Amino acid sequence: GAGVSQSPRYKVAKRGQDVALRCDPISGHVSLFWYQQALGQGPEFLTYFQNEAQLDKSGLPSDRFFAERPEGSVSTLKIQRTQQEDSAVYLCASSLQTSGSPDTQYFGPGTRLTVL
């Protein structure tokens, strides 16, 4: 595809439910990032993949958050036992090169998660 795609675009979950958010990066992009964007704020880093390897998960807010990218392309962010404070837009970004380069990240449209 031409850009980064994410699905679903909107997700409403009841507190305590598990959710899975999908990201399809730009074909051939090595690096993939997940961000959380609260209302009125800038994106905050969650985790980073280089191909299938999760090199940094320092931004994940709790052990309820889990991300994977098993084949080095599509990535899934899973949130277990959702809480109201998890309500946010989850953005995925990909870049062509590895983290060591000043490569530009290209963002998807995000998934807006609302936890009731």
Place this chain on the structure above:
Amino acid sequence: AQKVTQAQTEISVVEKEDVTLDCVYETRDTTYYLFWYKQPPSGELVFLIRRNSFDEQNEISGRYSWNFQKSTSSFNFTITASQVVDSAVYFCALRGGSYIPTFGRGTSLIVHP
């Protein structure tokens, strides 16, 4: 630690006015990169520009221009002759030695017809 400050929360202008969005940053890195992104209501962050710390030349792209001044740690963004389609939230971001960018809180620009 890195920090990006976008002091203007919201700016409202009338079409055809010029508008400048401010960005002030803090970093201890000598090599770093600055970015501007546009986030329209659809939600996707659209890349506008990347500037590295060694290049202080100002840049112009159509109605957009950027003023990078290391002396004041600022990377301001000006839209000339604003249009309704420019209405969006604009984010300034900084990436230093870490690959993790730091974003400002964004400036919401509203352009009225």
